Amino acid sequence: xxxxxxxxxxxxxxxxxxxxxxxxxxxxxxxxxxxxxxxxxxxxxxxxxxxxxxxxxxxxxxxxxxxxxxxxxxxxxxxxxxxxxxxxxxxxxxxxxxxxxxxxxxxxxxxxxxxxxxxxxxxxxxxxxxxxxxxxxxxxxxxxxxxxxxxxxxxxxxxxxxxxxxxxxxxxxxxxxxxxxxxxxxxxxxxxxxxxxxxxxxxxxxxxxxxxxxxxxxxxxxxxxxxxxxxxxxxxxxxxxxxxxxxxxxxxxxxxxxxxxxxxxxxxxxxxxxxxxxxxxxxxxxxxxxxxxxxxxxxxxxxxxxxxxxxxxxxxxxxxxxxxxxxxxxxxxxxxxxxxxxxxxxxxxxxxxxxxxxxxxxxxxx
Amino acid sequence: xxxxxxxxxxxxxxxxxxxxxxxxxxxxxxxxxxxxxxxxxxxxxxxxxxxxxxxxxxxxxxxxxxxxxxxxxxxxxxxxxxxxxxxxxxxxxxxxxxxxxxxxxxxxxxxxxxxxxxxxxxxxxxxxxxxxxxxxxxxxxxxxxxxxxxxxxxxxxxxxxxxxxxxxxxxxxxxxxxxxxxxxxxxxxxxxxxxxxxxxxxxxxxxxxxxxxxxxxxxxxxx
Ligand code: SF4
Ligand code: SF4
Numbered sequence: 255x256x257x258x259x260x261x262x263x264x265x266x267x268x269x270x271x272x273x274x275x276x277x278x279x280x281x282x283x284x285x286x287x288x289x290x291x292x293x294x295x296x297x298x299x300x301x302x303x304x305x306x307x308x309x310x311x312x313x314x315x316x317x318x319x320x321x322x323x324x325x326x327x328x329x330x331x332x333x334x335x336x337x338x339x340x341x342x343x344x345x346x347x348x349x350x351x352x353x354x355x356x357x358x359x360x361x362x363x364x365x366x367x368x369x370x371x372x373x374x375x376x377x378x379x380x381x382x383x384x385x386x387x388x389x390x391x392x393x394x395x396x397x398x399x400x401x402x403x404x405x406x407x408x409x410x411x412x413x414x415x416x417x418x419x420x421x422x423x424x425x426x427x428x429x430x431x432x433x434x435x436x437x438x439x440x441x442x443x444x445x446x447x448x449x450x451x452x453x454x455x456x457x458x459x460x461x462x463x464x465x466x467x468x469x470x471x472x473x474x475x476x477x478x479x480x481x482x483x484x485x486x487x488x489x490x491x492x493x494x495x496x497x498x499x500x501x502x503x504x505x506x507x508x509x510x511x512x513x514x515x516x517x518x519x520x521x522x523x524x525x526x527x528x529x530x531x532x533x534x535x536x537x538x539x540x541x542x543x544x545x546x547x548x549x550x551x552x553x554x555x556x557x558x559x560x561x562x563x564x565x566x567x568x569x570x571x572x573x574x575x576x577x578x579x580x581x582x583x584x585x586x587x588x589x590x591x592x593x594x595x596x597x598x599x600x601x602x603x604x605x606x607x608x609x610x611x612x613x614x615x616x617x618x619x620x
Numbered sequence: 621x622x623x624x625x626x627x628x629x630x631x632x633x634x635x636x637x638x639x640x641x642x643x644x645x646x647x648x649x650x651x652x653x654x655x656x657x658x659x660x661x662x663x664x665x666x667x668x669x670x671x672x673x674x675x676x677x678x679x680x681x682x683x684x685x686x687x688x689x690x691x692x693x694x695x696x697x698x699x700x701x702x703x704x705x706x707x708x709x710x711x712x713x714x715x716x717x718x719x720x721x722x723x724x725x726x727x728x729x730x731x732x733x734x735x736x737x738x739x740x741x742x743x744x745x746x747x748x749x750x751x752x753x754x755x756x757x758x759x760x761x762x763x764x765x766x767x768x769x770x771x772x773x774x775x776x777x778x779x780x781x782x783x784x785x786x787x788x789x790x791x792x793x794x795x796x797x798x799x800x801x802x803x804x805x806x807x808x809x810x811x812x813x814x815x816x817x818x819x820x821x822x823x824x825x826x827x828x829x830x831x832x833x834x835x836x837x838x839x840x841x842x843x
Binding site: 307310311315383386389399406414415418441442446447450544 | 694696
């Protein structure tokens with residue numbers, strides 16, 4: 255029997271594409287022969303905009319790159335600025351931003367899992383359970399810094415303001431509740447036969463392929479590579495913290511889901527350890543000026559963002575704004591293997607795989 | 621056994637179905653008679669006499685009362701609170717805004733001569749249609765004159781309506797957010813509580829207002 259190839263356009267505005275992402279996919283019947291990602295629909299020129307803003311003003315731009323993980327974006331940028339200008343952050347500020355970034359990781363992974371399951375066709379029930387938990391984190395952020403998504407909480411040298419008193423009991427309540435909620439999610443999803451059938455052994459990513467394509471983050475760990483920058487190249491105070499790094503065995507969509515779920519549990523433990531170690535004190539050193547003016551030079555500090563290695567490469571010419579700012583966006587680099595992962599699978603697996611990579615188009619196009 | 625996972629999942633959804641409700645029915649939620657009486661703080665007879673239609677509606681559970689989501693004191697709201705008496709027209713806020721959307725025009729003024737020369741503010745427009753509510757302007761203000769607001773209902777059909785003009789800033793009811801204002805937080809100020817309106821510009825400052833003697837001591841005798 256002879257078949258005819260069909261080329262179809264998916265996106266850029268499509269509910270399953272997590273933003274504005276376009277794919278030109280060639281099918282043979284239901285089987286994918288070729289998939290060409292086309293990006294750039296959400297390009298806002300953040301890197302160029304950063305060149306004409308002061309170092310503190312750029313923090314507000316980083317919020318809008320990966321908008322599900324603003325705190326870690328802030329953190330990556332601030333670490334780079336601190337290295338560039340030689341600012342030693344104050345201790346409490348660092349602890350606070352570690353707590354904030356771990357909470358952000360929980361929120362970002364909740365979104366990732368929720369939408370992955372949503373793409374599978376579990377229409378909104380698991381997603382809303384997870385968004386309900388994320389809502390609590392967003393409320394914590396609102397207490398801390400007055401905003402839920404676009405936080406702009408971090409400043410060179412620490413954070414702009416200490417967390418208010420009512421933050422700590424709420425955080426403790428959240429830490430107590432969250433493991434039970436995660437058990438709920440696991441009961442609902444992990445053993446579900448339909449999900450297993452749809453995700454196991456689909457879009458397997460080989461260890462070596464992942465390393466060669468410089469994939470990072472949960473996606474790399476799902477393929478069984480033990481690489482977590484919080485452990486391998488500790489920034490802030492992560493060397494004082496002990497945590498497990500969940501690894502996948504096969505590297506299929508199910509592993510990517512499980513790794514994220516377990517990372518949420520580890521993040522909760524990290525926050526608890528931070529709470530034990532945090533001490534009162536100033537949150538930002540006195541000597542940090544309002545206008546940071548780093549000496550000539552360049553800096554790059556990679557951090558483990560929820561989606562992978564995130565870093566800001568900053569070049570300073572001694573002025574009040576960066577001469578050049580380049581973002582190593584994990585979403586963009588993780589997306590490069592989409593084509594190789596989906597060829598040979600069915601059209602329905604395309605969206606699941608895309609969801610399991612967990613890209614954020616705001617970060618891909620910047 | 622095949623199907624155990626599915627059953628476990630269904631049991632979880634059942635548990636959540638019977639659990640507490642998290643949805644906030646902003647702006648209005650429908651309540652029955654008990655909820656309506658609680659909201660209006662009236663006895664049933666009084667409610668029947670004053671709002672007969674609403675009384676019948678509430679019997680069917682269709683009476684609408686406003687419901688708001690909880691809001692943190694630091695919440696960076698949409699309407700800016702500006703205290704003209706505190707503002708010197710230094711335009712730090714305009715310079716520090718990443719988008720440059722605060723427009724200030726001043727003329728040399730005559731008030732408060734003893735605290736140094738100040739300017740009369742002719743134009744102080746904030747174009748919140750382009751604002752991203754980062755709060756950097758508030759952070760930059762050295763005199764605690766500009767505060768983030770605590771409201772979020774300033775939607776408008778026209779772009780022009782999104783520019784807050786200086787007259788509106790002057791006359792608006794002021795319930796500032798405590799974002800970057802630790803002195804307000806120390807006072808345990810909650811902008812969303814009843815009677816939180818700030819009428820006196822002295823109340824929002826970082827310091828107590830110095831007396832005339834202190835000012836003379838600091839600025840005249842010490843020099
Ligand atoms: S909140 Fe931010 S964007 Fe809005 S006026 Fe102030 S500095 Fe500008
Ligand atoms: S609001 Fe504050 S920063 Fe802006 S002009 Fe007035 S005193 Fe200066």
